[in-house]
Amino acid sequence: MIRTSLCYSTLGVLLLNSSYVLADGLTDLKSVLQTLNGDTPISATVESSFTEKRGKKRKSLKTKTGLIQVALNDNHEGLELIFSDEIIDKLDNESNLKQQNEDANTPTLNAVGGVGVAEMKRMLSAAPSLLRFIDKAIYLNEETVSYHDKNMRQLNFSLPLHAIIENKEVHEYVDDFSGDFHVIINENGVPLESRIKFEGSGSAYIFFTMDISQSDTSTYQLFDDRLVKVKKVFEREQRSTWGKTSAEGYKVLIINPPHPSLAATN
Numbered sequence: 001m002i003r004t005s006l007c008y009s010t011l012g013v014l015l016l017n018s019s020y021v022l023a024d025g026l027t028d029l030k031s032v033l034q035t036l037n038g039d040t041p042i043s044a045t046v047e048s049s050f051t052e053k054r055g056k057k058r059k060s061l062k063t064k065t066g067l068i069q070v071a072l073n074d075n076h077e078g079l080e081l082i083f084s085d086e087i088i089d090k091l092d093n094e095s096n097l098k099q100q101n102e103d104a105n106t107p108t109l110n111a112v113g114g115v116g117v118a119e120m121k122r123m124l125s126a127a128p129s130l131l132r133f134i135d136k137a138i139y140l141n142e143e144t145v146s147y148h149d150k151n152m153r154q155l156n157f158s159l160p161l162h163a164i165i166e167n168k169e170v171h172e173y174v175d176d177f178s179g180d181f182h183v184i185i186n187e188n189g190v191p192l193e194s195r196i197k198f199e200g201s202g203s204a205y206i207f208f209t210m211d212i213s214q215s216d217t218s219t220y221q222l223f224d225d226r227l228v229k230v231k232k233v234f235e236r237e238q239r240s241t242w243g244k245t246s247a248e249g250y251k252v253l254i255i256n257p258p259h260p261s262l263a264a265t266n
Contacts, residue, residue: 028189038225050249066111
């Protein structure tokens with residue numbers, strides 16, 4: 001009788017500890033992110049594309065597009081962005097078109113700002129920026145979700161205003177704000193996907209008002225000792241005193257082969 005009670009007691013402790021470990025996905029995620037700060041050399045091509053529609057009335061909406069492909073190398077000597085002769089010629093021609101006609105179609109020129117060094121570094125070494133963002137968010141809970149037909153852990157957060165808008169002077173013009181943040185991790189705590197969604201409204205002075213909603217979905221892969229954001233997709237809707245703007249787009253990193261160490265984490 002005593003032995004049976006001890007067995008049940010020990011089993012209960014083990015189950016309690018086991019469920020605690022499995023449920024503590026936030027600790028698992030942070031621990032993993034702190035280790036994925038390597039500098040394994042990467043060679044890739046980034047493709048950035050977006051479509052933006054702007055105007056006050058549906059019939060008078062102006063459409064702006066962007067599309068560019070840039071090669072890049074990230075190694076121990078630093079990050080190198082390589083613009084092909086074709087891209088450079090397009091940028092030059094579109095700059096001339098823009099000077100002659102402000103409404104000219106200049107997709108390469110429109111997209112070049114989205115493939116800067118800072119943005120590319122955040123994609124190629126995604127762990128530090130993801131960890132900083134998690135520290136700004138408010139952890140809510142963890143749940144099991146289906147991801148590519150497999151059960152994975154999803155960590156749910158709410159987002160305070162300062163997680164999206166760092167400029168404190170702008171905060172006083174925001175009347176309402178709500179945001180959600182979700183991270184899907186595997187059994188080892190490695191992030192597979194993150195999603196951000198937020199909505200806000202505000203006003204400045206007497207005549208200017210704005211409502212905005214945006215969602216971002218990022219997909220991650222492991223590359224040796226670093227976490228790479230291989231895809232980012234966004235959608236944005238904005239209404240203000242000056243009209244309505246809607247936009248959608250993506251950035252995709254295409255890692256150059258052969259890289260046998262590149263493995264999907266799901």
